[in-house]
Every structure is written in structure tokens, then in C-alpha cells.
Amino acid sequence: MLKDITLGQYFPGNSVAHRLDPRTKLLMVVAYIVALFSAVWVVSYGLMILVLAGCIAVSRVPVKSLVRGLKPVLIILVFTGVINLFWTPGESLWHWWVFNLTREGIQRAIFMVLRITMLIMGTFLMTYTTSPIRLTDGLESLLGPLKKLHLPIHELSMMMSIALRFIPTLIEETDKIMSAQKARGADFESGSVLQRARAMIPLLVPLFISAFRRADELAVAMECRCYHGGKGRTKLHVLRYQGIDYAALFLSLVVVAAVFALRRFGL
Amino acid sequence: MNDMIQTKSLTFHYPVEEGEPAPDVLRGVDLTIEQGSFVVILGHNGSGKSTLAKHMNAALVPTGGQVLVDGYDTAEEENTLEVRRRVGMVFQNPDNQIVANVVEEDVAFGPENLGVPTEEIARRVRQSLQAVGMEDFALHAPHLLSGGQKQRVAIAGVIAMEPMCIVLDESTAMLDPSGRREVLETVQRLNREKGITVILITHHMSEAAYAHRVIVMDSGRVAMDGPPAEILTQVDRLRQLGLTAPPTVLLLSALQKDGWDVSLDALTVEDCADQICRALGA
Ligand SMILES: Nc1ncnc2c1ncn2[C@@H]1O[C@H](COP(=O)(O)OP(=O)(O)OP(=O)(O)O)[C@@H](O)[C@H]1O
Ligand SMILES: [Mg+2]
Numbered sequence: 001m002l003k004d005i006t007l008g009q010y011f012p013g014n015s016v017a018h019r020l021d022p023r024t025k026l027l028m029v030v031a032y033i034v035a036l037f038s039a040v041w042v043v044s045y046g047l048m049i050l051v052l053a054g055c056i057a058v059s060r061v062p063v064k065s066l067v068r069g070l071k072p073v074l075i076i077l078v079f080t081g082v083i084n085l086f087w088t089p090g091e092s093l094w095h096w097w098v099f100n101l102t103r104e105g106i107q108r109a110i111f112m113v114l115r116i117t118m119l120i121m122g123t124f125l126m127t128y129t130t131s132p133i134r135l136t137d138g139l140e141s142l143l144g145p146l147k148k149l150h151l152p153i154h155e156l157s158m159m160m161s162i163a164l165r166f167i168p169t170l171i172e173e174t175d176k177i178m179s180a181q182k183a184r185g186a187d188f189e190s191g192s193v194l195q196r197a198r199a200m201i202p203l204l205v206p207l208f209i210s211a212f213r214r215a216d217e218l219a220v221a222m223e224c225r226c227y228h229g230g231k232g233r234t235k236l237h238v239l240r241y242q243g244i245d246y247a248a249l250f251l252s253l254v255v256v257a258a259v260f261a262l263r264r265f266g267l
Numbered sequence: 268m269n270d271m272i273q274t275k276s277l278t279f280h281y282p283v284e285e286g287e288p289a290p291d292v293l294r295g296v297d298l299t300i301e302q303g304s305f306v307v308i309l310g311h312n313g314s315g316k317s318t319l320a321k322h323m324n325a326a327l328v329p330t331g332g333q334v335l336v337d338g339y340d341t342a343e344e345e346n347t348l349e350v351r352r353r354v355g356m357v358f359q360n361p362d363n364q365i366v367a368n369v370v371e372e373d374v375a376f377g378p379e380n381l382g383v384p385t386e387e388i389a390r391r392v393r394q395s396l397q398a399v400g401m402e403d404f405a406l407h408a409p410h411l412l413s414g415g416q417k418q419r420v421a422i423a424g425v426i427a428m429e430p431m432c433i434v435l436d437e438s439t440a441m442l443d444p445s446g447r448r449e450v451l452e453t454v455q456r457l458n459r460e461k462g463i464t465v466i467l468i469t470h471h472m473s474e475a476a477y478a479h480r481v482i483v484m485d486s487g488r489v490a491m492d493g494p495p496a497e498i499l500t501q502v503d504r505l506r507q508l509g510l511t512a513p514p515t516v517l518l519l520s521a522l523q524k525d526g527w528d529v530s531l532d533a534l535t536v537e538d539c540a541d542q543i544c545r546a547l548g549a
Binding site for chain 2: 165168
């Protein structure tokens with residue numbers, strides 16, 4: 001169950017998508033989201049699907065793992081779909097109790113579910129093809145101008161990359177503690193919601209304690225390796241826009257413009 | 268040879284609540300560790316080994332006495348960076364000292380903090396990974412490596428800072444025999460080939476056999492100090508200090524008690540076998 005959490009996972013590779021500058025990919029995701037939310041009808045959705053399919057093909061990330069990333073949000077997807085399906089005002093096709101299926105509802109449900117699915121797949125595609133350190137480097141660089149306002153951008157990005165670094169470790173640890181508790185007769189799978197929540201307490205307490213201990217040790221280890229904040233730090237990988245970055249950014253702009261144009265014509 | 272680390276009547280107690288007694292964890296440690304030496308520190312649990320180690324790179328500063336690292340007084344705050352640049356630390360749990368999600372980026376962390384130029388970082392990362400035999404894993408995710416491999420990455424992260432001295436605090440404790448051998452061989456090679464001073468804290472007597480010098484700590488003091496052949500053969504003294512001599516020494520000591528003509532200073536299995544063969548042949 002815990003293995004399904006794919007957030008922040010990274011599949012090393014050497015495709016074009018992997019080689020793009022993280023800032024480019026962040027900007028592309030923003031453009032992609034803007035375009036996705038501006039799409040109004042089949043043509044523009046079709047265009048977005050093509051764009052996503054193209055990106056997946058270029059990145060050589062297995063579609064299976066992208067689909068797996070959807071699992072945790074399955075409930076949200078179903079919920080959105082059902083609400084839109086039965087509670088959208090319009091031409092009624094079928095009616096029973098409080099459920100009112102409308103033509104508009106079907107349309108909206110399809111579009112909404114598609115939109116969320118594609119949103120998640122698109123963002124996951126970015127995290128799958130970008131090492132978290134590069135991702136946070138990219139964020140730090142994009143948000144760099146905010147440092148002038150004395151916002152702790154370096155610290156935030158460092159925190160984020162460490163959090164991402166420790167996700168797999170903590171998941172592993174949770175699994176271990178769970179097995180340990182199960183071996184002593186703990187039951188996480190049956191009983192009412194309340195009982196199950198109660199069963200989680202002996203899981204969370206050791207997890208938190210160990211996380212704090214880890215944080216403490218990590219802080220010492222970082223200091224021992226001369227970490228003293230962002231000042232005077234250099235980088236192994238300096239971010240530099242290349243030809244493909246400009247090309248990719250240009251293509252993203254074209255897609256956004258195209259979706260805007262289609263929206264004009266209600267397509 | 269120059270002095271890499273020098274402690275002068277070093278005492279230390281951890282900070283406590285006001286009014287409570289503050290027991291000294293280190294009680295007058297006088298040590299001079301020469302550059303290029305390979306020193307093993309032994310001692311039972313709670314004897315102050317880790318506390319001493321943390322003084323060697325200014326992670327802790329003395330409450331009494333002085334610690335000099337390559338001449339820098341660790342108590343002066345402006346020396347902290349210079350001290351840490353010279354003395355790298357490797358800890359017990361590799362999971363809690365790896366900062367990045369990709370091996371090469373983790374190795375680069377130290378040099379990045381030191382403000383080393385980019386091309387130079389890339390060179391150091393390559394060389395350090397080669398030095399620990401992990402060059403094929405540069406782009407791997409650390410959490411998918413074995414314990415011994417993780418610990419070697421942690422060592423690479425330290426040597427990328429090009430320190431003069433590496434302190435390993437029970438860095439082999441969580442490893443299986445083959446992982447332990449990997450790590451030991453790595454630090455021995457670094458010591459031999461690059462002349463890096465190595466200070467190895469361990470509970471494994473057999474690891475002490477490879478050292479130039481063995482120091483035994485007991486309740487915050489240096490209890491024994493000398494070459495391994497001299498220290499490890501004092502079976503009874505070691506037992507008093509809560510330690511067990513290496514199995515080879517124990518075997519020879521038992522034989523000696525039974526009247527066999529063997530000497531105790533066989534620290535490796537081969538030497539031990541030689542001794543026994545000679546005794547049988549005689
Ligand atoms: N952070 C701390 N705060 C207070 N006391 C501490 C702290 N760390 C260690 N001590 C105490 O200092 C003493 C020496 O501890 P230290 O960790 O140096 O021993 P050690 O020789 O490394 O033992 P081990 O073999 O178990 O690692 C112990 O009595 C311990 O209780
Ligand atoms: Mg210790």
C-alpha cells in the first residue's frame with residue numbers, strides 16, 4: 001500500500017525530457033496547467049492529450065508508472081465524476097431520487113475527470129524526469145528574485161529537497177514498524193474507521209520519534225560537511241538554458257496560444 | 268611528522284539543566300595524533316569515544332582544556348570551517364548522513380558548501396567515487412544501495428572535501444562482514460595512498476589489528492595507548508576495561524596457559540596459524 005506513494009519519485013534516464021533544464025520543465029508545467037484549464041471543448045482537449053502523449057513518448061517514462069501515480073487520487077476522481085454527472089443542471093436524461101443525469105453533466109464529468117487525470121500525469125511526468133535536487137535548484141533559481149525581499153528561498157528549497165530525499169527512507173521505516181507491530185498482533189486492516197485510526201497511533205509515535213532522531217543526526221552530518229547556509233555555495237550542476245530549452249519553451253507558448261485561440265471559437 | 272590533532276587536558280560535560288550535576292564525559296584527555304597515521308579507538312559503551320570524536324571537528328567544543336586541529340583551536344568560532352574542512356566525519360547510520368537523492372550530488376554536497384568552482388567539484392566527485400570504488404553508481408539513488416555501498420558513498424562525500432583526516436565513528440557497526448571489509452579496505456587504501464589520517468572508532472577488535480596505533484578509552488580517559496601488537500595482547504587488562512581481545516589472541520593465550528610455546532602477538536588468522544604450526548612442529 002505504501003509503495004503506491006510515488007510523489008517525488010525520480011526515474012533516472014537520459015531522454016530529452018531528462019536533459020531539459022528544471023526551470024524549463026517547471027515553466028512548461030505552469031503553461032500546461034494554464035492551457036489545461038483554458039481548454040473548453042473536444043478539440044482543445046484533444047490537442048492537450050496529444051501534447052501529453054508526446055511528452056510521455058519523449059520522456060520514455062513507462063505509462064504504467066504514471067497510471068499508478070493516479071491511484072491515491074482515485075477517490076477524488078470518482079467523487080468529482082459522480083458529482084458532475086448527477087448534479088449538473090441541464091437537459092435531464094434520467095432521474096431517480098436525488099440523482100439527475102443530464103447531458104451537460106456527462107460532458108462536464110468527462111472533461112473534469114480528464115482534466116484532473118491529465119493534470120496529475122503531467123506534473124508527475126516532471127517529477128519522474130527531474131531529480132529532486134535539480135527540481136529544487138530550479139525552484140530556487142526561478143524564485144531567486146524573491147530573495148531580495150528577504151524571503152528564505154535557499155532554506156526553503158533545501159528543506160524541500162531533504163524532505164523529498166527522506167520520503168523513501170521514511171516509507172521503508174513505516175513498513176518496518178508496521179510489520180513489527182503486526183508481529184505483535186496489531187491489526188491495521190479491519191474494524192471501524194475509529195478503530196483503525198486508533199491502531200495507527202502505535203505506528204505514528206515511533207515513526208515521529210525516529211524522524212526527529214534522524215533529523216538531528218542529519219543536521220550534525222550536514223554541519224560536519226561544512227554546510228553553513230546558502231552563502232558562498234557553488235553547485236555541481238549549474239543551471240544553463242540550452243537550445244532544447246528554448247525550443248521547448250517556444251513549443252509550450254505555441255500550445256497555450258493555440259488553446260486560447262480554440263477557446264475563442266468555443267472549440 | 269606534523270601533529271594533525273592535539274588535545275590538551277581536554278574535559279567535557281554535556282549541557283544540563285541548571286542545578287543538576289554535570290558529570291564529565293571526558294576527563295582530561297591528552298592525545299597527539301600524527302598526520303598520516305591510522306588510529307583505532309576502542310572502549311566500551313559510554314566510555315566517551317563519540318564525544319571525543321565530535322571534538323575533532325568542532326561539532327563539540329571543550330568545556331575545559333583545548334583541542335588543536337592542524338594548529339587551529341576548535342574553540343574559536345571563526346576556525347570552525349577551517350577545522351571541518353580538514354577533518355571529515357563519517358557516522359554510524361549512512362541513511363542519516365546522505366543529503367541528496369543522487370549519489371554524485373551527495374558527494375558534491377561538501378565541496379559545494381566550501382564554494383569550490385563547478386569544474387573542480389565535478390573532478391573531485393569523479394575522483395572520490397573512484398577512490399571508494401563506486402564510480403559506476405554516480406547516477407544511482409542512494410536509498411537503493413546496500414549498506415556497505417551507502418557507507419562508501421558517505422566516505423566519498425567526505426574525501427571530496429579533500430580533508431587531511433577522516434574520523435569514522437562506528438561506521439562499520441551496521442554492516443555485514445563483507446560491507447565491513449569494503450569500508451575498511453577503502454579507508455586503509457586512502458591512508459596508504461593519499462596519506463590521509465584515519466581515526467577509526469569501532470567495537471570490532473579485529474579491525475584494530477590493522478592500525479598503527481590503538482587507543483582504549485575508559486570512562487572519559489585514555490586507558491591504553493600503543494601499537495596493536497602491544498595493546499591487543501593484554502587479555503586481562505582489556506577484560507578489565509570491558510573489552511574482549513581478538514579471538515586469535517584468546518586462542519593463543521589459552522594455548523600458552525596450557526603450556527604451549529606460542530607468543531600472543533598474532534593478530535591475523537594467518538599469523539595465528541603460523542604460530543600454532545611452529546609450536547606443533549617444535
Ligand atoms: N547528547 C548527549 N547529552 C547528554 N549526555 C550524553 C549525550 N551523548 C552522550 N552522552 C553521555 O556521554 C557519555 C559518553 O557517551 P559517548 O556517546 O561518547 O560514548 P561512546 O563511547 O561513543 O559509546 P558507544 O560505544 O555506545 O557509542 C555517556 O555516558 C552518555 O550517556
Ligand atoms: Mg559512540
